[in-house]
Amino acid sequence: xxxxxxxxxxxxxxxxxxxxxxxxxxxxxxxxxxxxxxxxxxxxxxxxxxxxxxxxxxxxxxxxxxxxxxxxxxxxxxxxxxxxxxxxxxxxxxxxxxxxxxxxxxxxxxxxxxxxxxxxxxxxxxxxxxxxxxxxxxxxxxxxxxxxxxxxxxxxxxxxxxxxxxxxxxxxxxxxxxxxxxxxxxxxxxxxxxxxxxxxxxxxxxxxxxxxxxxxxxxxxxxxxxxxxxxxxxxxxxxxxxxxxxxxxxxxxxxxxxxxxxxxxxxxxxxxxxxxxxxxxxxxxxxxxxxxxxxxxxxx
Numbered sequence: 001x002x003x004x005x006x007x008x009x010x011x012x013x014x015x016x017x018x019x020x021x022x023x024x025x026x027x028x029x030x031x032x033x034x035x036x037x038x039x040x041x042x043x044x045x046x047x048x049x050x051x052x053x054x055x056x057x058x059x060x061x062x063x064x065x066x067x068x069x070x071x072x073x074x075x076x077x078x079x080x081x082x083x084x085x086x087x088x089x090x091x092x093x094x095x096x097x098x099x100x101x102x103x104x105x106x107x108x109x110x111x112x113x114x115x116x117x118x119x120x121x122x123x124x125x126x127x128x129x130x131x132x133x134x135x136x137x138x139x140x141x142x143x144x145x146x147x148x149x150x151x152x153x154x155x156x157x158x159x160x161x162x163x164x165x166x167x168x169x170x171x172x173x174x175x176x177x178x179x180x181x182x183x184x185x186x187x188x189x190x191x192x193x194x195x196x197x198x199x200x201x202x203x204x205x206x207x208x209x210x211x212x213x214x215x216x217x218x219x220x221x222x223x224x225x226x227x228x229x230x231x232x233x234x235x236x237x238x239x240x241x242x243x244x245x246x247x248x249x250x251x252x253x254x255x256x257x258x259x260x261x262x263x264x265x266x267x268x269x270x271x272x273x274x275x276x277x278x279x280x281x282x283x284x285x286x287x288x289x290x291x292x293x294x295x296x297x298x299x300x
Contacts, residue, residue, distance in 0.1 A: 111124035152167075
């Protein structure tokens with residue numbers, strides 16, 4: 001990173017479960033009663049809240065005093081303006097890194113795990129106590145960085161969205177959707193299914209992995225830095241008008257999977273964020289392929 005300005009560290013987090021429970025129930029007593037009815041303890045939720053707060057405090061203390069600072073909640077990411085010289089620190093679970101990736105353009109991202117051993121740690125690789133050493137190394141260009149592949153969905157009217165894990169196409173409620181699929185090889189088929197998932201190598205540890213495990217003929221899933229995508233049709237239904245011959249494949253280079261809506265209100269969203277989606281009406285097309293954008297994930 002090189003800039004005439006002091007580096008800016010932007011800390012990304014999300015509200016804890018305790019915060020959300022107190023918003024919903026008003027008091028700790030009411031929240032504790034709600035949890036006990038479901039076999040859980042308020043102490044457990046409090047401990048996780050405290051771990052997150054402690055990690056945020058330690059990350060803040062690790063930022064040099066002459067550096068600039070910023071902070072954003074996950075819910076406000078669509079409205080936050082990142083600068084090219086930012087260093088982004090996501091404190092939370094793996095999904096938080098995926099949530100922020102789509103709003104960046106190559107800025108380095110450090111994923112901090114506030115509860116080591118509880119999270120899978122695929123994208124949150126760093127503990128808070130390492131930040132005082134790691135932040136200067138990132139700015140000096142000495143830190144190890146992985147370039148994680150992303151997917152992009154482009155609607156025929158020019159709207160776009162990107163995803164780090166996967167892109168989903170189908171009905172917003174995941175009920176049966178009617179559409180046609182066209183592959184890069186020129187094959188085309190009409191489908192009735194519960195949607196299509198197009199995943200990256202990072203997503204190969206999540207939703208795509210679950211689908212692939214259930215299929216004897218699943219294509220090999222790509223690695224996290226591979227410039228490849230895998231795609232799967234979920235629960236394709238055979239009928240006189242719809243087929244089940246094109247239900248999985250891979251995309252490389254400039255290849256794209258084209259999906260044409262044959263219904264109203266089909267959607268396309270990325271990384272499980274259903275509120276941020278593209279909407280397709282009858283006859284609209286969306287093409288999904290490799291994005292030029294990537295995630296610069298700091299891993300040590």
